[in-house]
Amino acid sequence: MKFLIVEDEEGLRKSIDQYLTAEGNICDWASSYEQGYQKLSLYDYDCVLLDLTLPDGEGLQLLKHLKKINKSDGVLIISARNSLDQKIEGLSMGADDYLIKPFHLSELYARIMAIVRRRSFNGNSLVQFNELEIDTISKELKVNNKLVYLTRKEFDLLLYFVTNKNKVISKSAAVVHIWGDEADMADSFDFIYTHIKNVRKKLTDAGCKDYFQSVYGIGYKFSES
Amino acid sequence: MKLFSSYNRILSVITLTGLLVIGFLFYQMLGQYLNRQIEDHLYEELLEVRDFAHVKNILPSPDGFDDVIVEYKKIKKLEDQRKFFADTNFYNPKKKHQESGRYLMTQMVLNGQPYELKIIASKFERKEQIKSIVLIILLPVVVLLLILWLVNRVLIRKMWIPFRQILTNIKAFNINQEEVFKPIETNIDEFRELNNAVLDVSLKVKSDYKEIKLFTENASHEMMTPLAVINSKLDTMLQSNTLNKEESEILADLYKATSKLTKLNQSLLLLVKIDNNQLQDKEEIDLEALLYERMNYFQDFIQKRNLSVNTEISKLSIYANRSMVEMLMNNLFSNAIRHNYVGGMIKIVLTPCSLQFSNTSTQACLDPVKIFERFYKDHASEGTGLGLAILKQVCLRQSYLLTYDYQEGQHRFKIEFNKPQ
Structure with a gap:
C-alpha cells in the first residue's frame, strides 16, 4: 500500500516511515504544506497521515484541497492538539480518523489499516x-x-x-x-x-x-x- | 470594630468628659460669683444695722429686714473684728423651714455694748438662678451635640457607600471569570484613587494569570511533539531482534516514564482548558445511565481488586458539559479503585441532588483542603497528583459543591449539584 506522511517533525516522520515500510508498504513524505500540496495533487495514496500544524500552513487546508480535487485518499489526522472542536472540524471535512500525539506506532498502523479496510470498495472487511x-x-x-x-x-x-x-x-x-x-x-x-x-x-x-x-x-x- | 464606631467612641468620651468638666467649672464659677454677690449684700446689711443702731440707739429687730435674718449675741469684749463669711443651714421663720444660706459673722460695738453679729441670707433663690442658667446654657449644648452625632452618623454612612461598593466588587472579583473588576462612580478623590488602584491591580493580575495559562498551554503543547518522537523511537527500538533482558527492562522503564509524562501533560492541558472555559457546550445528561456505563468500563479493575460495589442510584438528569461530567466520573471511579485495597468496598449514592463516592482505603483521613491542590499526592500513589485538582476545577466551573470527609474508615467525596461553592 502507498502512504503519504505529511509531518514536519523529522524524527517522528522517520519512525513512522520505518514502521510502515517494514510492513511492505511504500511511504512518501512531505515536511511542509507546499510539498504536501504538490504530492497530494500529483499522486494517489491509500492513506494520508496529516499533521495539522505545518510550518507554512494549516493541515486542514490540505484536507480541503484534497476534497476539492475529488481524491478519495483516506485521511488520518495526527495532531498535538487534543481539541474536540478541531477533531469535529477535521472529521466533518472528510478526514477518516483523528489520532492525538503522542501515539504508539502500532496504534497508528491499526488505525490506518482500519481506514483502508473501510474504504476498500470490494468490501474487504x-x-x-x-x-x-x-x-x-x-x-x-x-x-x-x-x-x-x-x-x-x-x-x-x-x-x-x-x-x-x-x-x-x-x-x-x-x-x-x-x-x-x-x-x-x-x-x-x-x-x-x-x-x-x-x-x-x-x-x-x-x-x-x-x-x-x-x-x-x-x-x-x-x-x- | 468599625472605623466609625471607633471614631465615635473616642469622640463621645472626649465630649462627655469635656462637657462634665466644663459644666462643673461653670457651676463652680457661677457659685463663686453668686457668693460674692451675697457677701456684698450681707456687708451692706451690716452697714445698715450699724447705721440703724447709731441713729436710733436701738438694735434693729432680728427679722426686721426683708431678706436677711440678724442674730445678736452679747459678748464681754471684742476679740476679733474680722468678718467671716460661710455657708450654713438655717431656719427661715417666714417660709418656716430649713434652707441653705450664707452668713456674715463679726463682732462689733453697738451702742456701747460689744456684740457678736450674725447676718444670714438665703441662698435658695440664687441657687435656683444658677440651676436655670446652667440648664439654659448646657441643654442646648447637649442637644446640639446629639444632632451633630446623628448627622455625622447619617453622613458618614452615606460617604462610605462608594467604599462599601468597592469592597463588594473586590470580593466579587474572580480571576477565573471573564469580567474584570467593576469600577465605581464617585467624586471623592480618595475613593477614586482606591478604585483606580484596585482596577489596575485587577487588570494586571488578570493579564498575568492569562499569560501563565497561555504559557502552560503552549509549553504542554510544545512538549507533545517531542514526546511523540520519543514514543515512536521507543516503538522502533522495540522491534529490534537483538534486545536482551536488560535492555528490555530499560525500554519498559522508558515507556513508563514517557507515558507518565504524557499523562501529566494531558492533565495540565485539561486544567487549562477548564480554566479557560473552553468546554461550554451543555446538554442534558442522564447521570444514572452514565454511571452504569462508566461502571462497566471500570469493571475489569473492580473485579481485579475484588472490590464490592454498593449502589443506591436514583434517576437524575443534569444540564452540563458532557466531557466535564465524564471526566468527573472517571476521576471519582479511578480514585475509588486506585486507593482501595483488595477486597475493599466502594459505595456509590446518587440522590436527586447529589452524587457520593465512598471507598475503603489503606490510607487514613486526608487533609480536606490540601488534597485538592495541584500535585498533592501520596508517596505511594502512581497518579499524576492532578486528578482531584481537575475534579475540583470541574465542580467550580459547573457550580457544584465538592466536599470530602472521612467517616468510619471510608473516604467520601460528595458533589452537590445545586449548591455553588
Whole structure:
C-alpha cells in the first residue's frame, strides 16, 4: 500500500516511515504544506497521515484541497492538539480518523489499516492470517472456518495484534488501545496479560497454532515463527 | 470594630468628659460669683444695722429686714473684728423651714455694748438662678451635640457607600471569570484613587494569570511533539531482534516514564482548558445511565481488586458539559479503585441532588483542603497528583459543591449539584 506522511517533525516522520515500510508498504513524505500540496495533487495514496500544524500552513487546508480535487485518499489526522472542536472540524471535512500525539506506532498502523479496510470498495472487511479469519464488520472470528467466541476486548486485542503482525507491541500500547487514556491504573498491565492468556487459550482450544510470543515482560508479538 | 464606631467612641468620651468638666467649672464659677454677690449684700446689711443702731440707739429687730435674718449675741469684749463669711443651714421663720444660706459673722460695738453679729441670707433663690442658667446654657449644648452625632452618623454612612461598593466588587472579583473588576462612580478623590488602584491591580493580575495559562498551554503543547518522537523511537527500538533482558527492562522503564509524562501533560492541558472555559457546550445528561456505563468500563479493575460495589442510584438528569461530567466520573471511579485495597468496598449514592463516592482505603483521613491542590499526592500513589485538582476545577466551573470527609474508615467525596461553592 502507498502512504503519504505529511509531518514536519523529522524524527517522528522517520519512525513512522520505518514502521510502515517494514510492513511492505511504500511511504512518501512531505515536511511542509507546499510539498504536501504538490504530492497530494500529483499522486494517489491509500492513506494520508496529516499533521495539522505545518510550518507554512494549516493541515486542514490540505484536507480541503484534497476534497476539492475529488481524491478519495483516506485521511488520518495526527495532531498535538487534543481539541474536540478541531477533531469535529477535521472529521466533518472528510478526514477518516483523528489520532492525538503522542501515539504508539502500532496504534497508528491499526488505525490506518482500519481506514483502508473501510474504504476498500470490494468490501474487504476480512483479515486473514493462516487459519485465522477475522471479520471486522460483524466482529466474528473463525479458526479453520469454525466460529470462536471472543469478548469485545479480546476481539479488539486480537485484531490489534494481527494487524501489527511480526511487530512487538508494548503492554502500554495495548492498554491504551483497549482502555483509552482514561484508565491510568497500575493494574492495567496485568489485564493485558490476562486477556492475552484468554485469547491464547480460546485459539489453541479451537485448534489454532499459538502465535503469541512474550518479549521479556515488556510486550508481545504475534508472529508465525 | 468599625472605623466609625471607633471614631465615635473616642469622640463621645472626649465630649462627655469635656462637657462634665466644663459644666462643673461653670457651676463652680457661677457659685463663686453668686457668693460674692451675697457677701456684698450681707456687708451692706451690716452697714445698715450699724447705721440703724447709731441713729436710733436701738438694735434693729432680728427679722426686721426683708431678706436677711440678724442674730445678736452679747459678748464681754471684742476679740476679733474680722468678718467671716460661710455657708450654713438655717431656719427661715417666714417660709418656716430649713434652707441653705450664707452668713456674715463679726463682732462689733453697738451702742456701747460689744456684740457678736450674725447676718444670714438665703441662698435658695440664687441657687435656683444658677440651676436655670446652667440648664439654659448646657441643654442646648447637649442637644446640639446629639444632632451633630446623628448627622455625622447619617453622613458618614452615606460617604462610605462608594467604599462599601468597592469592597463588594473586590470580593466579587474572580480571576477565573471573564469580567474584570467593576469600577465605581464617585467624586471623592480618595475613593477614586482606591478604585483606580484596585482596577489596575485587577487588570494586571488578570493579564498575568492569562499569560501563565497561555504559557502552560503552549509549553504542554510544545512538549507533545517531542514526546511523540520519543514514543515512536521507543516503538522502533522495540522491534529490534537483538534486545536482551536488560535492555528490555530499560525500554519498559522508558515507556513508563514517557507515558507518565504524557499523562501529566494531558492533565495540565485539561486544567487549562477548564480554566479557560473552553468546554461550554451543555446538554442534558442522564447521570444514572452514565454511571452504569462508566461502571462497566471500570469493571475489569473492580473485579481485579475484588472490590464490592454498593449502589443506591436514583434517576437524575443534569444540564452540563458532557466531557466535564465524564471526566468527573472517571476521576471519582479511578480514585475509588486506585486507593482501595483488595477486597475493599466502594459505595456509590446518587440522590436527586447529589452524587457520593465512598471507598475503603489503606490510607487514613486526608487533609480536606490540601488534597485538592495541584500535585498533592501520596508517596505511594502512581497518579499524576492532578486528578482531584481537575475534579475540583470541574465542580467550580459547573457550580457544584465538592466536599470530602472521612467517616468510619471510608473516604467520601460528595458533589452537590445545586449548591455553588
